[in-house]
Amino acid sequence: MDPLTHYMLALLVASRQGLDRERTRAFLVASLVPDIDLVMVVFGWSVLTRTHATVLGNLTVLPVLAVVVAWLLSRNPGRFRRVLPVCLAGVLLHTAIDLGVGLPILWEGNARCLRPFSEAVCLVSTWGLLPREMFIAAQILLLAVGWGGFAVMVSRGVRPWAALRAPPEDGN
Ligand SMILES: [Zn+2]
Numbered sequence: 001m002d003p004l005t006h007y008m009l010a011l012l013v014a015s016r017q018g019l020d021r022e023r024t025r026a027f028l029v030a031s032l033v034p035d036i037d038l039v040m041v042v043f044g045w046s047v048l049t050r051t052h053a054t055v056l057g058n059l060t061v062l063p064v065l066a067v068v069v070a071w072l073l074s075r076n077p078g079r080f081r082r083v084l085p086v087c088l089a090g091v092l093l094h095t096a097i098d099l100g101v102g103l104p105i106l107w108e109g110n111a112r113c114l115r116p117f118s119e120a121v122c123l124v125s126t127w128g129l130l131p132r133e134m135f136i137a138a139q140i141l142l143l144a145v146g147w148g149g150f151a152v153m154v155s156r157g158v159r160p161w162a163a164l165r166a167p168p169e170d171g172n
Pocket of ligand 1: 035094
């Protein structure tokens with residue numbers, strides 16, 4: 001999915017979980033980070049499709065990614081321990097959405113999320129369990145929730161991106 005949809009879905013989950021500002025921010029950032037390799041698009045579409053998610057979609061790399069995000073956002077052992085669980089949840093939410101409903105467009109077989117332990121392709125849509133149309137429908141639904149939710153919030157004067165601002169320092 002695109003980063004805006006990932007962001008809005010994570011915001012929805014965070015609001016349902018009643019997370020405080022610090023954890024909400026950490027969860028949102030972590031849920032976006034697996035897509036930072038999209039910057040590879042500057043080297044061309046074929047480079048992007050060959051590299052996207054090869055490293056950052058790997059289930060063995062995701063916990064490391066969560067630790068890095070948690071530390072960069074907290075820079076303090078107490079806060080680090082508070083935000084680490086939601087950072088783990090954030091990167092896993094992102095990858096679960098991508099592998100669960102994603103189509104092999106940006107992946108081109110890169111979705112070998114268990115490397116180096118297995119060469120299995122983790123993309124559910126490639127397993128032949130359900131018709132391709134089901135995955136397209138699921139993607140359209142998530143896009144509608146993400147982009148639609150964004151449009152509704154903004155039209156009501158609510159800024160969804162405000163949740164990314166750092167909470168006030170509490171002296172920890
Ligand atoms: Zn992604």
